[in-house]
Amino acid sequence: MEAALFHLFSFLTLAGALLVITRRDPVNAAMLLVLTFFFMAGLFVLAHAWFLAAAQILVYAGAIMVLFLFVIMLLDAKEETRRCFGRVAGVGALAVGGALLAALAGVIRDGRLWRVPAGDAEGTTAAVGRLLFNTYLLPFEVASVLLLAATVGVIVLIRAPRRPDDAPPSA
């Protein structure tokens, strides 16, 4: 049953991802990406990573995609629907995609990363917390600095209109 579910979710994830990159309308693509994140959360559950599955939905489907959708809706989405990419962009995309695929293939052939022992309940929230406090303490603290850097980025972006009369009219 687990194997069947794994295959089902893998297929749905891949199909969803494929649909995301082939849609013309950016809103449709974004919502399909949300759906794809859901299927990925299903894969996490099958790997017993309970906390990661919930975090995946909360952060990716619930926060980052909302940001994407905001950007798409606040800008003029019609323009994007009509836009066609030139040959240069196509070649560039192929090159980047190929490089990513090669990197991925290398990792899979290496075999160390994915042959993780299936821990019985290591994906519980408390287990993740203990890991953050012990093994991954430095990455954990560095993450806060990374978030601080992102905050600085927001400040810089918001500060762009300097004089009050430059500010956009309030809605």
Place this chain on the structure above:
Amino acid sequence: MSTYEHGYLIVGCLMLVALVVASTPLLLAACLRPRKPSAIKQATYECGIESKGDSWIQFKAQYYLYALAFVIFDLETIFLIPCAVALNQVGFFAFLEMTVFVGVLLLGLVWEWSKGVLEWR
């Protein structure tokens, strides 16, 4: 199968049930309702004033900046939750680590505040 997996299986089924429950009224209404479309009924609602153009236009960008700030603090929450759960298993040292984490973010918040970023204009 562990109890956890069992729980997630139920939740997965519940997702399908929820979608069915949430769309049944629409389907039911689709079968029962009359349908007599006319140009005026299908017009955009704008308090009687005739609408000009559509609303898929570029719009006030400040909403987007709040969404950015939201993503940052949402990530912070997701880091803090497992730490909070594990704190009483790890002890006093964990408190210091967590305080450093919250402190750095509080720093960011204070900075945002002093720059007047969190003010709606």
Place this chain on the structure above:
Amino acid sequence: MSPVFSNLLAQPGVALAAEAAVKIAVVIVVLMGMVAYTVLAERRICALIQDRLGPNRVGAFGLLQPIADSFKLLLKENVLPGHVNRFWYVLAPTIAMAPPLLTLAVIPFGNTLAGFNLVIADLDVGVLWIFSIASLGVYGIVLAGWASNSKYPFLGGMRSAAQLISYEVPMGLSVVSVFLLVGSLKLSNVVAYQAGTWLIFKAPLAFLIFLVSAFAETNRLPFDLPEAEQELVGGYNTEYGQMKFALFFLAEYANMIVASALIVTLFFGGWQVPFVRVEAFGPILAGALGVAAFFVKLLAFIVFFIWVRWTLPRFRYDQLMRLGWRVLLPLALLNIVATALALALKLRA
């Protein structure tokens, strides 16, 4: 019961599936019934507050009013405006309605009754599951506003979405201090922890932040800017009518009930009966009393939500944003540090 049927039920997998199916059916039916009657309660209580009578003609005390309303909405003409993005316009109400149904899965509405745990699925990630699913509610609103392709709904949808995400942060951070105390995200553990003292007495500030955020998350007054009638007509659902509108409306009330249930579970002891040792009454009565206690607390909170709505005026949008980002967020962060410090000192002693 026929022997074939009882033999089938004796299989462990089938028994579990049947148990889950019964729980899901009961919870959904109870929720939908509560939603219908919360709407009626709101209309009657608002009438009481405004010194009117309210709907009292359909059945005794107007008790059949929700049924009449639902039939009316089912039979309304379906107006599909010509300018909308049809796919998302029709799908948005469903997306708005599904999250409250899903979040209920992890809330324990009683201890045990006849050997069954009274919760659909007691997940390890508990509250986090609720937050993850609730954070998806924003899609229904933002898609409705955008797909309507009309100015009022679009503005209402954007406002609403910005409000929802702004208050999700203090809401999530405020419960971190609860997890610090309880040491688990599982809601059954949270309730068990409150056997002696309710968490509202141990984490009052967290409760206050959570309560205010819950009002904002459910779009209730004083935070109902998305549908500020004077400025935005109906907000994100201006272009909606008939059953599609009804789903948005019902989703709002379902969200309110879920928020009340969550507050009761996190801060008011869930199904714990105060001052009485229910175990003395035997397992069946004790279980039933637990369920009753949960529902009494839940109803009290729903009435509180309604009472507040008809008492307070609406915030201005900049005030709303200031409250979320400049008051509740720093308070929640400081509350976490203070709680962690208290806990750490206690661990050391």
